[in-house]
Amino acid sequence: MAILFRPESEILSDLERLQSYLQQASRFTEPSDIRANPGATFPVLNVGNTPDTVEVMALAPGLDPKSLEITIDKGLLLISGVRKSELTELDQRVSVYANERFSGGFRRVVSLPEDVDPANVQANYANGLLRVTLSRRESSKPRRISVN
Amino acid sequence: MTTEVQNVQNDGKDGASSSTVAHSYARPPVDIAESEAGFTLFADLPGVSKQDLTVRVDGDTLVIEGILTAPTPERMDLIYGEAQFSAYRRQFTLSRELDCSKIEANLKNGVLKLTIPKTEEAKPRRINVALS
Numbered sequence: 001m002a003i004l005f006r007p008e009s010e011i012l013s014d015l016e017r018l019q020s021y022l023q024q025a026s027r028f029t030e031p032s033d034i035r036a037n038p039g040a041t042f043p044v045l046n047v048g049n050t051p052d053t054v055e056v057m058a059l060a061p062g063l064d065p066k067s068l069e070i071t072i073d074k075g076l077l078l079i080s081g082v083r084k085s086e087l088t089e090l091d092q093r094v095s096v097y098a099n100e101r102f103s104g105g106f107r108r109v110v111s112l113p114e115d116v117d118p119a120n121v122q123a124n125y126a127n128g129l130l131r132v133t134l135s136r137r138e139s140s141k142p143r144r145i146s147v148n
Numbered sequence: 149m150t151t152e153v154q155n156v157q158n159d160g161k162d163g164a165s166s167s168t169v170a171h172s173y174a175r176p177p178v179d180i181a182e183s184e185a186g187f188t189l190f191a192d193l194p195g196v197s198k199q200d201l202t203v204r205v206d207g208d209t210l211v212i213e214g215i216l217t218a219p220t221p222e223r224m225d226l227i228y229g230e231a232q233f234s235a236y237r238r239q240f241t242l243s244r245e246l247d248c249s250k251i252e253a254n255l256k257n258g259v260l261k262l263t264i265p266k267t268e269e270a271k272p273r274r275i276n277v278a279l280s
Contacts, residue, residue, distance in 0.1 A: 043194075047228040050221050057218055059194040059231055061258030086190050086261070087179050094188075100177035101192050110228075128194030128258015129218055 042102035043079070043130065047110055052141070054116055054134045058108070061128030062086075062101075068125070070132060072118040077132065080107040115140035171215065171235035178238065184272055186265035187246065193236050194258035201255055203262065205248045211239045212260065245270030 043060035058079060060068075068081045085103035087096055112134065120135040179190040193201065196214035204211050214236045242248065245266050252263045 041230075044231045045228065046218075046226060046231050048220065048224040048226045050224045053221070055221065055224055057220075057231075059192075059258075061192045061194040063257065085179070086259075087181055090181055090188060091183055094181040094183045096179070096181045098178050098180040101179050101190060102177070125257075127197050128192070131219075 042083070042106045043108060045108055045110065052136055054112060054136070056110055056132040056134070058130040058132075059128065060125075060130045063125070063128075063130075065125040068130070070121075070123050072112070072116075072121060072134075075112050075114065075116075077110040077112055077134070078107070079110075079130070079132075080105070082106070172233040173235050173237040174231075174233040175238050176212070176214075176236045184266075186263060189240075189260075189262040189264070191236075191238065191260040191262075192258065193255070193260050196236065196255070196258060196260075198255055201253075201260065203251070203253050203260070205242070205251070208242050208244065209239055210242050210248075210262075210264075211237070212262075213237045214260075 043058040045059075046057040048055045048057075056077060056079075060079075060081075060083075063081060063083055068079070071078045082105045083103050085099075085101070087094075087099060087103075115136045116134045117137045118134075122133045124131045124133075176191045176193050178192075181188050191212055193212075193214045195216040195218050197217065200215040200217060202211070202213040216234050216236065242264070246264050247267045248264070250265050254261045
Protein backbone atom coordinates (compact mmCIF):
# COMPACT_ATOMS: atom_id res chain seq x y z
CA MET A 1 0.00 0.00 0.00
CA ALA A 2 2.86 2.35 0.74
CA ILE A 3 3.91 2.25 -2.91
CA LEU A 4 0.77 4.12 -3.95
CA PHE A 5 1.93 7.20 -2.12
CA ARG A 6 5.51 7.32 -3.42
CA PRO A 7 6.12 10.47 -5.43
CA GLU A 8 6.44 9.73 -9.15
CA SER A 9 10.07 10.86 -9.31
CA GLU A 10 11.17 8.09 -6.94
CA ILE A 11 9.65 5.32 -9.06
CA LEU A 12 11.28 6.70 -12.20
CA SER A 13 14.71 6.92 -10.59
CA ASP A 14 14.53 3.26 -9.56
CA LEU A 15 13.74 2.28 -13.13
CA GLU A 16 16.61 4.43 -14.36
CA ARG A 17 19.00 2.73 -12.00
CA LEU A 18 17.81 -0.68 -13.14
CA GLN A 19 18.27 0.36 -16.76
CA SER A 20 21.82 1.58 -16.18
CA TYR A 21 22.76 -1.67 -14.37
CA LEU A 22 21.41 -3.70 -17.27
CA GLN A 23 23.25 -1.55 -19.79
CA GLN A 24 26.53 -1.98 -18.00
CA ALA A 25 26.04 -5.72 -17.59
CA SER A 26 25.37 -6.28 -21.27
CA ARG A 27 28.30 -4.18 -22.40
CA PHE A 28 30.97 -6.72 -21.61
CA THR A 29 29.91 -10.07 -23.00
CA GLU A 30 33.43 -10.97 -24.16
CA PRO A 31 36.12 -11.96 -21.71
CA SER A 32 37.80 -8.75 -20.64
CA ASP A 33 41.07 -7.89 -19.00
CA ILE A 34 41.17 -8.36 -15.25
CA ARG A 35 41.70 -4.66 -14.83
CA ALA A 36 38.68 -3.67 -16.92
CA ASN A 37 36.11 -2.37 -14.49
CA PRO A 38 32.56 -2.61 -15.91
CA GLY A 39 31.63 0.49 -13.99
CA ALA A 40 34.28 2.61 -15.68
CA THR A 41 32.64 3.32 -19.00
CA PHE A 42 34.09 6.73 -19.71
CA PRO A 43 35.97 7.12 -21.94
CA VAL A 44 35.02 4.30 -24.32
CA LEU A 45 38.18 2.59 -25.58
CA ASN A 46 39.31 0.76 -28.68
CA VAL A 47 42.73 -0.87 -28.81
CA GLY A 48 44.39 -2.09 -31.98
CA ASN A 49 47.66 -3.66 -33.07
CA THR A 50 49.78 -2.76 -36.06
CA PRO A 51 53.17 -4.32 -36.83
CA ASP A 52 54.97 -1.22 -35.51
CA THR A 53 52.61 0.26 -32.94
CA VAL A 54 49.83 -0.23 -30.45
CA GLU A 55 46.96 2.19 -31.11
CA VAL A 56 44.60 3.25 -28.34
CA MET A 57 41.55 5.31 -29.26
CA ALA A 58 39.38 6.86 -26.54
CA LEU A 59 36.02 8.55 -27.12
CA ALA A 60 36.46 11.42 -24.68
CA PRO A 61 34.52 14.51 -25.73
CA GLY A 62 34.45 17.78 -23.82
CA LEU A 63 37.85 17.55 -22.18
CA ASP A 64 40.58 20.11 -21.81
CA PRO A 65 43.67 18.36 -23.23
CA LYS A 66 45.88 19.99 -20.61
CA SER A 67 43.91 18.39 -17.79
CA LEU A 68 44.22 14.90 -19.25
CA GLU A 69 46.75 12.68 -17.56
CA ILE A 70 48.30 9.99 -19.69
CA THR A 71 51.04 7.96 -18.03
CA ILE A 72 52.84 4.70 -18.66
CA ASP A 73 54.00 2.70 -15.71
CA LYS A 74 55.18 -0.93 -15.56
CA GLY A 75 53.55 -1.89 -18.82
CA LEU A 76 50.24 -0.16 -18.06
CA LEU A 77 48.84 2.80 -19.94
CA LEU A 78 46.78 4.95 -17.61
CA ILE A 79 44.35 7.60 -18.89
CA SER A 80 42.73 9.74 -16.25
CA GLY A 81 41.19 13.13 -15.75
CA VAL A 82 38.09 15.02 -14.74
CA ARG A 83 35.16 16.09 -16.84
CA LYS A 84 32.95 18.86 -15.57
CA SER A 85 29.25 18.79 -16.29
CA GLU A 86 28.08 21.72 -18.40
CA LEU A 87 24.75 21.63 -16.56
CA THR A 88 26.31 23.10 -13.44
CA GLU A 89 27.33 26.19 -15.39
CA LEU A 90 23.79 26.97 -16.44
CA ASP A 91 21.47 29.18 -14.46
CA GLN A 92 20.31 27.56 -11.23
CA ARG A 93 16.65 27.92 -12.13
CA VAL A 94 16.70 25.37 -14.94
CA SER A 95 14.76 22.12 -14.99
CA VAL A 96 17.01 19.25 -15.97
CA TYR A 97 15.18 16.66 -18.06
CA ALA A 98 18.11 14.45 -18.96
CA ASN A 99 21.55 14.00 -17.43
CA GLU A 100 22.90 11.02 -19.36
CA ARG A 101 26.40 12.33 -20.04
CA PHE A 102 29.20 11.28 -17.79
CA SER A 103 30.76 13.85 -15.48
CA GLY A 104 33.34 13.59 -12.75
CA GLY A 105 36.68 11.82 -12.45
CA PHE A 106 37.57 8.95 -14.73
CA ARG A 107 40.39 6.43 -14.93
CA ARG A 108 41.00 3.78 -17.58
CA VAL A 109 43.90 1.37 -17.71
CA VAL A 110 45.19 -0.61 -20.69
CA SER A 111 47.80 -3.30 -20.22
CA LEU A 112 50.49 -3.08 -22.84
CA PRO A 113 52.55 -5.88 -24.36
CA GLU A 114 56.19 -6.10 -23.40
CA ASP A 115 57.58 -4.87 -26.67
CA VAL A 116 56.14 -1.36 -26.32
CA ASP A 117 58.75 1.36 -25.90
CA PRO A 118 57.56 3.76 -23.16
CA ALA A 119 59.84 6.51 -24.46
CA ASN A 120 58.19 6.54 -27.85
CA VAL A 121 54.55 7.50 -27.30
CA GLN A 122 52.43 10.12 -29.06
CA ALA A 123 49.03 11.40 -28.03
CA ASN A 124 46.64 13.49 -30.09
CA TYR A 125 43.27 14.97 -29.14
CA ALA A 126 40.90 16.21 -31.84
CA ASN A 127 37.07 16.39 -32.10
CA GLY A 128 36.77 14.70 -28.72
CA LEU A 129 38.83 11.69 -29.88
CA LEU A 130 42.00 10.90 -27.96
CA ARG A 131 44.48 8.78 -29.89
CA VAL A 132 47.56 7.35 -28.22
CA THR A 133 50.14 5.73 -30.48
CA LEU A 134 52.73 3.59 -28.73
CA SER A 135 55.62 2.37 -30.82
CA ARG A 136 57.21 -0.98 -30.38
CA ARG A 137 60.87 -1.37 -29.58
CA GLU A 138 63.08 -1.70 -32.62
CA SER A 139 64.99 -4.60 -31.11
CA SER A 140 61.87 -6.67 -30.58
CA LYS A 141 60.56 -6.43 -34.12
CA PRO A 142 60.90 -9.58 -36.20
CA ARG A 143 64.33 -9.76 -37.79
CA ARG A 144 65.34 -11.94 -40.61
CA ILE A 145 68.57 -13.79 -40.04
CA SER A 146 70.47 -14.65 -43.19
CA VAL A 147 72.27 -17.95 -43.51
CA ASN A 148 75.79 -17.96 -44.88
CA MET B 149 8.54 21.87 -43.45
CA THR B 150 12.26 21.22 -43.13
CA THR B 151 14.75 23.65 -41.67
CA GLU B 152 18.35 22.63 -42.15
CA VAL B 153 20.72 24.19 -39.68
CA GLN B 154 23.80 22.36 -40.92
CA ASN B 155 24.07 20.06 -43.85
CA VAL B 156 25.89 16.80 -44.50
CA GLN B 157 27.02 16.75 -48.09
CA ASN B 158 29.68 14.14 -48.35
CA ASP B 159 30.26 13.40 -52.02
CA GLY B 160 32.90 10.71 -52.45
CA LYS B 161 35.42 10.95 -55.24
CA ASP B 162 33.69 8.32 -57.30
CA GLY B 163 30.35 10.06 -57.02
CA ALA B 164 28.98 7.96 -54.17
CA SER B 165 27.22 10.01 -51.54
CA SER B 166 27.16 9.36 -47.83
CA SER B 167 23.57 8.14 -47.97
CA THR B 168 24.62 4.94 -49.74
CA VAL B 169 27.06 3.93 -46.97
CA ALA B 170 25.50 1.66 -44.36
CA HIS B 171 26.27 2.85 -40.83
CA SER B 172 25.84 1.21 -37.48
CA TYR B 173 24.37 3.89 -35.28
CA ALA B 174 24.97 4.68 -31.65
CA ARG B 175 22.65 6.78 -29.54
CA PRO B 176 24.71 9.66 -28.11
CA PRO B 177 24.08 10.53 -24.46
CA VAL B 178 22.48 13.92 -23.93
CA ASP B 179 21.93 16.46 -21.19
CA ILE B 180 18.76 18.54 -21.55
CA ALA B 181 17.77 21.53 -19.47
CA GLU B 182 14.88 23.98 -19.77
CA SER B 183 14.90 27.54 -18.60
CA GLU B 184 12.42 30.37 -19.10
CA ALA B 185 14.20 31.36 -22.29
CA GLY B 186 14.27 27.96 -23.93
CA PHE B 187 16.03 24.62 -24.05
CA THR B 188 19.72 23.81 -23.87
CA LEU B 189 20.89 20.42 -25.12
CA PHE B 190 24.38 18.91 -24.88
CA ALA B 191 25.23 15.78 -26.85
CA ASP B 192 28.44 13.73 -26.80
CA LEU B 193 29.56 13.21 -30.40
CA PRO B 194 33.24 12.33 -30.24
CA GLY B 195 34.95 11.90 -33.58
CA VAL B 196 32.43 14.06 -35.47
CA SER B 197 33.75 17.11 -37.26
CA LYS B 198 31.60 20.04 -38.37
CA GLN B 199 31.17 18.86 -41.93
CA ASP B 200 29.96 15.42 -40.81
CA LEU B 201 27.33 16.82 -38.44
CA THR B 202 23.67 17.28 -39.40
CA VAL B 203 21.19 19.05 -37.16
CA ARG B 204 17.77 19.47 -38.71
CA VAL B 205 14.14 19.98 -37.79
CA ASP B 206 11.47 18.08 -39.75
CA GLY B 207 8.10 19.43 -38.66
CA ASP B 208 8.30 19.02 -34.91
CA THR B 209 11.12 16.46 -34.84
CA LEU B 210 14.68 17.49 -34.11
CA VAL B 211 17.21 15.05 -35.63
CA ILE B 212 20.90 15.01 -34.71
CA GLU B 213 23.16 12.91 -36.93
CA GLY B 214 26.92 12.66 -37.10
CA ILE B 215 29.44 10.41 -38.80
CA LEU B 216 32.39 9.19 -36.76
CA THR B 217 35.70 9.52 -38.55
CA ALA B 218 38.63 8.05 -36.66
CA PRO B 219 41.90 8.04 -38.55
CA THR B 220 43.30 4.54 -38.20
CA PRO B 221 46.47 3.15 -39.72
CA GLU B 222 45.98 0.76 -42.62
CA ARG B 223 47.10 -2.54 -41.18
CA MET B 224 45.46 -2.28 -37.79
CA ASP B 225 43.90 -5.31 -36.08
CA LEU B 226 41.30 -4.33 -33.53
CA ILE B 227 41.92 -6.39 -30.40
CA TYR B 228 39.57 -4.65 -27.98
CA GLY B 229 36.63 -2.67 -29.31
CA GLU B 230 34.13 -1.08 -26.95
CA ALA B 231 33.09 1.30 -29.71
CA GLN B 232 32.08 -0.55 -32.87
CA PHE B 233 29.79 1.92 -34.53
CA SER B 234 30.38 4.42 -37.27
CA ALA B 235 27.71 7.07 -36.73
CA TYR B 236 25.48 8.75 -34.17
CA ARG B 237 21.78 9.43 -34.44
CA ARG B 238 19.18 10.70 -32.02
CA GLN B 239 15.89 12.47 -32.43
CA PHE B 240 13.54 14.45 -30.23
CA THR B 241 10.01 15.72 -30.51
CA LEU B 242 9.89 19.44 -29.93
CA SER B 243 6.95 21.26 -28.45
CA ARG B 244 5.26 23.98 -30.44
CA GLU B 245 6.37 26.79 -28.18
CA LEU B 246 9.96 26.43 -29.45
CA ASP B 247 11.20 28.73 -32.16
CA CYS B 248 13.00 26.32 -34.49
CA SER B 249 14.24 29.01 -36.86
CA LYS B 250 16.47 30.40 -34.11
CA ILE B 251 18.32 27.24 -33.07
CA GLU B 252 21.99 27.82 -32.39
CA ALA B 253 24.43 24.95 -32.69
CA ASN B 254 27.99 24.82 -31.47
CA LEU B 255 30.37 21.88 -31.82
CA LYS B 256 33.54 21.88 -29.77
CA ASN B 257 35.78 18.93 -28.83
CA GLY B 258 33.07 16.51 -29.87
CA VAL B 259 30.37 18.11 -27.70
CA LEU B 260 27.35 19.57 -29.49
CA LYS B 261 25.53 22.39 -27.73
CA LEU B 262 22.10 23.33 -29.04
CA THR B 263 20.19 26.34 -27.80
CA ILE B 264 16.52 26.33 -28.77
CA PRO B 265 14.70 29.47 -27.69
CA LYS B 266 11.00 29.68 -27.01
CA THR B 267 8.85 31.93 -29.13
CA GLU B 268 8.16 35.32 -27.61
CA GLU B 269 4.50 34.50 -26.97
CA ALA B 270 5.43 31.37 -25.08
CA LYS B 271 7.80 32.96 -22.59
CA PRO B 272 6.31 33.27 -19.13
CA ARG B 273 4.94 36.70 -18.43
CA ARG B 274 4.18 38.24 -15.12
CA ILE B 275 0.72 39.68 -14.78
CA ASN B 276 0.53 42.66 -12.52
CA VAL B 277 -2.35 42.69 -10.12
CA ALA B 278 -3.81 46.11 -9.60
CA LEU B 279 -5.10 46.91 -6.15
CA SER B 280 -8.30 48.84 -6.20
